[in-house]
Amino acid sequence: xxxxxxxxxxxxxxxxxxxxxxxxxxxxxxxxxxxxxxxxxxxxxxxxxxxxxxxxxxxxxxxxxxxxxxxxxxxxxxxxxxxxxxxxxxxxxxxxxxxxxxxxxxxxxxxxxxxxxxxxxxxxxxxxxxxxxxxxxxxxxxxxxxxxxxxxxxxxxxxxxxxxxxxxxxxxxxxxxxxxxxxxxxxxxxxxxxxxxxxxxxxxxxxxxxxxxxxxxxxxxxxxxxxxxxxxxxxxxxxxxxxxxxxxxxxxxxxxxxxxxxxxxxxxxxxxxxxxxxxxxxxxxxxxxxxxxxxxxxxxxxxxxxxxxxxxxxxxxxxxxxxxx
Numbered sequence: 001x002x003x004x005x006x007x008x009x010x011x012x013x014x015x016x017x018x019x020x021x022x023x024x025x026x027x028x029x030x031x032x033x034x035x036x037x038x039x040x041x042x043x044x045x046x047x048x049x050x051x052x053x054x055x056x057x058x059x060x061x062x063x064x065x066x067x068x069x070x071x072x073x074x075x076x077x078x079x080x081x082x083x084x085x086x087x088x089x090x091x092x093x094x095x096x097x098x099x100x101x102x103x104x105x106x107x108x109x110x111x112x113x114x115x116x117x118x119x120x121x122x123x124x125x126x127x128x129x130x131x132x133x134x135x136x137x138x139x140x141x142x143x144x145x146x147x148x149x150x151x152x153x154x155x156x157x158x159x160x161x162x163x164x165x166x167x168x169x170x171x172x173x174x175x176x177x178x179x180x181x182x183x184x185x186x187x188x189x190x191x192x193x194x195x196x197x198x199x200x201x202x203x204x205x206x207x208x209x210x211x212x213x214x215x216x217x218x219x220x221x222x223x224x225x226x227x228x229x230x231x232x233x234x235x236x237x238x239x240x241x242x243x244x245x246x247x248x249x250x251x252x253x254x255x256x257x258x259x260x261x262x263x264x265x266x267x268x269x270x271x272x273x274x275x276x277x278x279x280x281x282x283x284x285x286x287x288x289x290x291x292x293x294x295x296x297x298x299x300x301x302x303x304x305x306x307x308x309x310x311x312x313x314x315x316x317x318x319x320x321x322x323x324x325x
Contacts, residue, residue, distance in 0.1 A: 003094035004303045006047055007057045012304035012311065014047060018057075022096040025072035030104055032086060032097045034323035036117035036297075038063040039306045040150075041213075041238060042264075043093075047307065049240070052090070052264070061092025062264070063120035064099070065113040066323070075101045083107035087120040087267055087274075093303055095323050102271040108282045118150065118292045118318040119282060124274065125235065125263050126154040127281035129211045130162065133261045134233050138163030140208035143198060143225060145169075145218065146238075147185055148176035150292075150318040155211060156184030157290045168207065170194045172313050179316040183293070195221040206230060216241025228254045235261045293317035299325055 001022045006014040025031045043060040045051035065085045071078055078084065084106055086092075086099040107116055129151075130136045142159045146152040147169025159167045161184075169185040171177055177188040189197040191214075198207060206227035212219050213236030222232050223246065237243075246258050266274050284290045295317035298306045302321075309315045 001095040002300060003059055004061075004300065005057045005059045005093075009048060009050055012047070012307040015304045015307065017301050020094070022069075023098040025070050025075075025098065027073040028075060028101055029072040030075060030078055030099055030101050031069040032064055032066045032084060032099060032104070033069045034064045034092070034095055034097050035066040035113040036064070037061050037092045037300070037321040037323060038117050038121060039303075039310060039319040039321060040121055041236070041310065044307055044311055045238075046090075059091045059093055061088065061090065061094070061097070063087055063117060064092040064097045064323075065107070065117040066097070068104075069096060071101070078104060078106075083113060085116045085119050087263065087278075089264060089267070093300065093321065095300070100271075103267050103274065105275075105278060105282070108286050110286055114294065114297075114320070115285075115292055117320055118294055119285065120278070121263055122150045122154050122292070122318065123281035123285065123290070124278045125261070126151050126158055127284070128261050128263070128266075128277055129233050129235055130155060130158050130209075132277065133259050134209045134211065134231055136162055136164060136209055139165040141166040141168070141202065141227075143168045143170065143194070143207045143210045143222070144185075145191075145210075145212050145214050145222075147171050147180040147183075147188055148316040151213070151235075152180065153183040153293050153317055154290055156180065158184075158284065160184035161284070161289045166201075166207075168198065168201070175314070176316055179293075183291075191218065195225050198225040202227070209233070211235065213238055215239045215244060219244055223250055223256065223258070226254070226256050228256075230254075230256050232256070232258045233261060234258065294320055296320070297322055301325075
């Protein structure tokens, strides 16, 4: 089979097509003949700086759709030939993908494999950020960083469907604003001015909930943009800044709170909670509440081009790799 690996850290050019033996499933695992693979910013961080890489060579990729090839001992409810989507810790950039059965889901009713490849990371993450962790209530205001990306476009739609009073987005450039405005946002600001813009549009009150995948200075400015009793949910550190700390001076005076979420960490620590979350989230696509904007697709062999597009910060929506030519 073909797979994409890198043997050293660097730019997209370090991604190489390799020939490898297809994996075999051990107890509690399945193998999947891949149809489509989702591209995530975490893949770029793995390639560039070793994020979540235990050793080299390394095969990136966190989500895949396709058909089950084989099942290991003890696996129940899944069978060869069944169409599925899966969340994996790594290794999805391949024609055959090994996955733990606990994070493999039957293809949701009414969806095709292409659309479904965008589900495993984006939908549960956006749902958890707003509801399970962010505790959004009807009438509250939300600010979402990365509003034109995969998670951002879903979060905007989910916030609107949940009855948010105002949904604000932040994008890296004005060129992305139009895309975000099509997916639930009332107003969209750029990263360099968002804190001033929030104070202006809320007449100094601030917002009730901030969703931040950036970290660093953006996170600190997001804290300042919170209303009294506001909540900030951190779900990434795209800035690459050092780990941040927040304490009594920032939180006590106005009753603010900070929480965090990682779907990959949840998959390891509480897989049953992830299954329940994913099932709730997937229903929002099945019932039409959320549309998944897949904006670019590349053959598996051109994974480097997908990384260049995402790394150039000009992409919007979700990017996919097609595992079969």
